[in-house]
Amino acid sequence: MTQFERKHPGLNLGSHHGAAHDQAEALVFGFWVFLMSDLIIFGLMFATYITMQGPMAEAGGPGPAQLYDLRSAWIQTLLLLTSSLTFGLASLAMRHKHGVAPVVVPLVVTLGLGLTFLGFELHDFQGMLAQGAGPGRSGFLSAFFGLVPLHGLHVTAGCIWLMVMLAQIAVFGLSDMVKLRLLRLGLFWHFLDIIWIGIFSIVYLAGLTG
C-alpha cells in the first residue's frame, strides 16, 4: 500500500508533482502544528462548556432540553460531512491531475454546503436569541455561545479562504502555489469536521439525552 512517499499529514500530492511535493513538507507540517494548537483552544472551550452545566450555571434560564433542535443539528451534521467528502474529491482530482474542472466543481459544491451549514446554524442562533436565550442570560448560555459560534467562525473563515482559492484558480490555474494552499485548506476543512463531531456529541446529543 505504499503508493507514494508520505511527507506530511493529510493527502499528499505525490512525487509526480515535483517541487510542489517537496515544498509541501514544511508548509503542511507547519499548518498541522497550527491546527493542533487550535485544537487546544477548542478543547478548553469544550471543557468550559462541560463545567458550566447544571442549575447553578443556568441561573434559572432555559437549559439544553428547551433550546436544542435535534433535527437541525442532524441536518448540519450531514451538510458538513458531505462537504468533507466533496473536498476530498477535489483533493483527489488535484493529486491525480484530472484537470481544473474536476477540482473546481467539487470545491464549489463544498462552498455551497458550507454556506448552507452556516445558514442553518445562524437560524438556530436567531431562534434562541428570539426566546431571550442569548449569552447574556446565563453562564451556561455564555459557554454555549462561546463554543458553537467559535466553530461557526472557523467555518466562515474556511468559506472566505475557499472563495479566495477559487479566485486564485481562476487567475493562476492549478499552479504549485495554489495546490499547496488547497492542501492546507483541505486539512482545515476536515479538521473542522472533526471538531463538529465533538459539538454534536457533547452539546446536542448529550444535551438532549434523558
Added chain:
Amino acid sequence: MTPDTILPMIFGRIGLDSLPFVPAILNPSTSEFIAAGAAGVVFLGAFIVLGVVTWFGWWGPLWRDWLTSTDHKRIGIMYIVLALVMMARGVIEGALMRVQQGVGLDGGFLSDGHFSELFSTHGTIMIFFVAMPFISGVINYVMPLQIGARDVSFPVLNQISLALTAVGAALIMISLILGKFSTGGWPAYPPYTGLAFNPGPGPDYWIWSVGIAGLGSTLSGINFAVTIYKERAPGMTLFRMPLFTWTVLCTAIIMVFAMPPLTVATATLALDRYLDFHFYTNDLGGNMMNYVNLFWLFGHPEVYLLILPAYGIFSEVIATYSGKRLYGYMSLVVATMSISVLSFTVWLHHFFTMGQSANVNIAFGIASMFIAVPTGVKVYDWMATMYRGRIRFSVPMVYATGFLMLFVIGGLTGVMLANPTISFQVHNTLFLVAHFHNVIIPGVLFGLLAGYHYWFPKAFGFRLNTRWGYITAVLWIVGFCVTFFPLYVLGLMGMPRRSVSFTDPSFEPLTLIAMGGAMLVLMALSSLMIQLWISVRDRATAQVPLGDPWNGRTLEWSIPSPPPEYNFAVIPQVWSRDAFAADKEAGIAYQEPETYDAIAVPSNTSIGMVVCIGGVLLGLGMVWYMWWLAAVSFLGIVGAFIVRSFQTDTHRIIPAAQVARDHRVWLAQIAASPEVTRAQECSPANRGRAMNERPEPSL
C-alpha cells in the same frame, strides 16, 4: 445630529480627562505628577527617536534593512531592542514600587490605584514584553545558525510574529499617555477586571495587548518547532543538536500548546466585557474561578517556556568557557523533555487556596515537587561540566555562577511552596514575590544577559566591553540579593504582597534594605546601557570579523561575524555533536567547498508593518470603543493578506559568483590571521580565529 452624538461616534469614550496631564492639573498630588511625568517621558522619547531618525535621514535604511526585512537575524535583533526598551520601563516601575514600600509605613507617596497599576504593568511588561521578546530574539538569531539553516521555515510569518508582539508593547506604552492601565495584576483576575468592578479602559488595554502578543508567540512557536524539525543541516540528527536548540524545541512546543489557554482566557474575558457574556461574572451563573484555572493553564507552562532557553544558554556558555564537551548531554535532553511535559501538570499550585478539596491540592503539589528532579539533574550536569575544565571566568560565566547559586535557592523555596500547607501560610505574601523573582531574575534574566554577552560579537562583529560587563553582572547579582532576600523574611513576617502601604513598623528596616537593593538594580540597568555605549564607541579595538572569538563548539561560530544574510555559503555537513569543535579538532574547519550554488532568499515585505500599524489601531479602536476604527483596521489587515496571497514573486536570488567571492575573501582572511590563545581572549589580538589549545579531556 449634535456634537454630543457625533463626537462619541468618532472618538468613542476618549475624553480630555483620558490624558494624564489633565488630572495632574485638576487634582495635583505626587501620584498624579508621577503619572503625568511618565506620560511626558513617553512623549519625549517618541519625539526624540522620530526626530533623530528624520534628522539623520535614516527612514529609508530603517524601512529597507529592518522594518520590512524577513531575515531571522535582523528580526531577532529587533526583538531584543524591543525587550531592552521595555525592560527599562519595567525596572523603573519595580524600583518605584520598592521606594513606595520603603517609605510606605502608614502612607507613602503613591495612591493605591496608581500602585495597583504599577504592579499590573510591571508584571505584564516583564513577562510578555521583556522576557518573551528577549527569548524570541535570541532564539531567532541563534537557533537557525546552530542547526546550519539559511533561515526559519516561514520568514514572513516570523516578521508577523514580531509585528504582533510590537503591537502589544505599543498598546501598553500608549496606556501611559491615554487612559489608565488595568489594576488587576498581571493575571488580570475577574472580578477586578470585570465590567462591574472596572468599566474603564484599563482591563481592555490588558486584554488586547496580551491577547495580540500571545497570538504572535503562538505563531513564533509553530515557526521555531517546524524549523527545528525540517531545516536541520544534513547529518544533524536530533541527538546531535546543540543543547540550546534542544531547549528551543521544547520551548517552541510549549508555546504551541500553552498559548491557547491564554487566548481562551483573554478572549472569554473580552466577551464578558464587550458582549455581555457571563463566563466570569458574579451573577447569572458565571464562574470566575474558571478564569484563574484557564490563566494558569497558560501561566505555569509559560514560566518553563521562559526558563528552558535560559538553561540552554547556560549549557552552551558553561561548555564553551570550560573548554569541554557538555557533561551528560543525554540526561540534559531527557531532563528538558520531562520538564516540558511536567510543566503542563502543575498549574493548580498557583491557587491552592481557591477552595477545591485537599485531594486535588495534594496531587498537584506532588506533581510540582517532581519538577525539582530534572532541574536538579541539570544543575549537577553543569557543575560536572566545569569540573576539571579549563574555566575562563568571563562575563557570561559570572552570570552562570550567580545563576547556579541563586537559582538553587529559588528552586528550593519553590519546593516549599509546592507543599499546600505551607502555601496556605505564605500565599499572597512577599515570600511568593521573592520566590518568583528569585527564579526569574537569576534564571531567565541572567541567562539572557549571558547569552547577550556571548552572542553579541556574532551579531555585530565586535566584543562587548569586558570591564563594564563585570561591573554590570556584579551589580545585577548583588542588587538582586539585596532587593529580594529581605522580601522572603517580610513574607514570613506576614507582609502581604501588592499592598501600597503597611502599618507594622517592624517591616520598615527590611523594606528600606529592599529599597536600597532596588537602587543597585537601577545602577545595573544603567551600567548595562553604559557598557553598550562604551563597547560601540571602542569597537575598533574589539573586532572579531573572523567569527570565532570564544573558541566556540557549535555551527554558529563557523561563519563570519556578522554572518552574511544567507548565513552559510554552503550548507555544512554534520558528523557529530559539537560539529564545529569536531571540525577544528580534525583540522577540517574553514575549507573551501568544491562548488557554490546560487541562493534564494525571501524578498522584503511590508506585510509585517501593515499588521503592526493595523493591529495598534485595531487595539485602540477596541479599547476606546471607536468601532469604526476597529472595523476598518481589521478589514484592512485581512484585505492586505488576501492581496498579498496573489503575489507570486516572493524570492530573490543571490548569484553563486557573489557567494563564492564573499566566502573566498573571508577564507583568505582566516588563512592570513594568526590563531589566538584563550589567554588573549579579551585582548585586541582576538579577531575571531581561535587556537585549538589541547585535546579534549576525557571527562
Added chain:
Amino acid sequence: MKDEPNYRQELRSYLIGFVLALVLTAVPFGLVATGALAPLQTLGVITVFALIQVVVHFRFFLHIDLSQQKREDLHLILFTVLLLLIMCTGMIWIMASLSERMH
C-alpha cells in the same frame, strides 16, 4: 500514468470513510431521537461512537495511520491528545471539586 489505478482505490477509501462516518452519526442521533436506551447507556454509545468517528476521520480523510513513514505527525497528534487529556480532565476535576464543596 502509474497513478491511475490508485485513483479508484483512493476514491473507494474516501467513500468507505464517508459511509462509516454516516453510520457512526446516524446511530447516536437515532438513539437520542427515539430514546430507545436508558440515558446513561445512550451517553455511553454517544461517547464511544464519537471516539470511533474521530479515528475514522483521521484515517480516511486526513490519512493519518500507523505506517512507518513520517511518524512525527502521529507523535504530534498523540502528544496533543495527551495534553488535551491533562488539561480537560484536570480542569473538570478541579471545577467539579469546587462546585461540590460550594453546596
